[in-house]
Amino acid sequence: xxxxxxxxxxxxxxxxxxxxxxxxxxxxxxxxxxxxxxxxxxxxxxxxxxxxxxxxxxxxxxxxxxxxxxxxxxxxxxxxxxxxxxxxxxxxxxxxxxxxxxxxxxxxxxxxxxxxxxxxxxxxxxxxxxxxxxxxxxxxxxxxxxxxxxxxxxxxxxxxxxxxxxxxxxxxxxxxxxxxxxxxxxxxxxxxxxxxxxxxxxxxxxxxxxxxxxxxxxxxxxxxxxxxxxxxxxxxxxxxxxxxxxxxxxxx
Numbered sequence: 017x018x019x020x021x022x023x024x025x026x027x028x029x030x031x032x033x034x035x036x037x038x039x040x041x042x043x044x045x046x047x048x049x050x051x052x053x054x055x056x057x058x059x060x061x062x063x064x065x066x067x068x069x070x071x072x073x074x075x076x077x078x079x080x081x082x083x084x085x086x087x088x089x090x091x092x093x094x095x096x097x098x099x100x101x102x103x104x105x106x107x108x109x110x111x112x113x114x115x116x117x118x119x120x121x122x123x124x125x126x127x128x129x130x131x132x133x134x135x136x137x138x139x140x141x142x143x144x145x146x147x148x149x150x151x152x153x154x155x156x157x158x159x160x161x162x163x164x165x166x167x168x169x170x171x172x173x174x175x176x177x178x179x180x181x182x183x184x185x186x187x188x189x190x191x192x193x194x195x196x197x198x199x200x201x202x203x204x205x206x207x208x209x210x211x212x213x214x215x216x217x218x219x220x221x222x223x224x225x226x227x228x229x230x231x232x233x234x235x236x237x238x239x240x241x242x243x244x245x246x247x248x249x250x251x252x253x254x255x256x257x258x259x260x261x262x263x264x265x266x267x268x
Contacts (some may be wrong), residue, residue: 020090023254028091029054029216030075030185035084037070044070045182047084052185057211058218059227062237066221071237072189075218076109088185101133104251109187112194114170116162121156122173126180134181141180148176152206166222168199172206175201178212186210224267228252236260 028051038043044067052058060068073079075086077093077100086093088107107234116125125155126145130136149158152172160172171191178186187205194198204226211217211230221227228248235245236259244260245251252268 020087023090025054028052028087029089031085031087031182032071032075033085035071035074035086036082036193037067037079038082044240045074045081046162048237048240048242049084050235050242050245051148051172052216052218054184054216055214056216056232057230058117059231060218060220061222061224061263062243063235067240068237069189072187072220074216076107077103078109087105099111105134105181106183107185107187108181108183109189110171110174110178112168112190114162116170117171118162120164121159121161122154122169125162125173126176129177130180139220145172145176145189146179147180149173151179151209152176153202161193166199167195168202171199171203173265175203175206175210176250185216185218188217188221190220190222192221218267224252224264238263 021234030052033049035045035048036043039211048071060071062068070079074081075093081094093103118204123145126148127141129144130141131138146158149155152175154169154172157165157169165173185219200223203221207217207219208230223257233245234251235246236243244255244257251266253263
């Protein structure tokens with residue numbers, strides 16, 4: 017998946033317009049829209065069931081949309097002619113569950129997709145994978161199996177695995193939700209490092225302190241719509257909508 021001809025980096029790298037998505041009679045997304053510029057960090061917050069994870073999965077093409085448009089670098093994600101593998105290369109995703117292969121070492125997990133899917137030379141991929149393991153602060157853990165790693169370490173392997181595809185955008189769906197409190201920080205530090213390097217990141221998160229620190233823009237969703245959004249310096253102190261204020265008062 018190459019950028020659509022005519023797309024330039026001064027245009028939104030991700031553009032979501034009028035997106036609707038239902039599961040049966042339950043309309044989960046009700047006309048959601050926003051733009052993300054290259055290098056921005058966007059945090060999506062809101063109560064459970066508000067459509068956050070569905071939205072992220074729609075951006076990666078894992079969920080089809082019923083109406084609207086989602087473009088990455090000008091390319092329509094839900095174009096039936098789009099090669100989904102090409103999309104996966106451009107848009108990396110890390111889930112709440114690590115989904116590592118238990119019978120493969122950490123290094124092998126990171127190498128699998130570039131070798132098996134992209135058919136890249138194994139030696140070249142291994143060299144890159146080792147650098148990625150160092151990037152996520154897991155030097156020395158390359159030959160350990162997932163069951164020998166903590167939850168936070170497994171999640172950092174999952175991040176390295178996504179980065180091995182050299183994506184332009186990274187999506188994070190509640191990546192710390194399944195972790196013990198003491199391991200949450202090490203994963204957030206890894207994401208913070210990526211953001212500092214200029215990676216475009218969209219995060220669904222409950223970590224408000226982290227969102228306040230790293231986000232360029234915060235979106236609050238409730239019942240399938242974006243209720244309010246803004247930069248963190250005003251979002252947390254000057255929220256206007258009663259639903260936003262109530263949500264923040266419960267979690268801060």
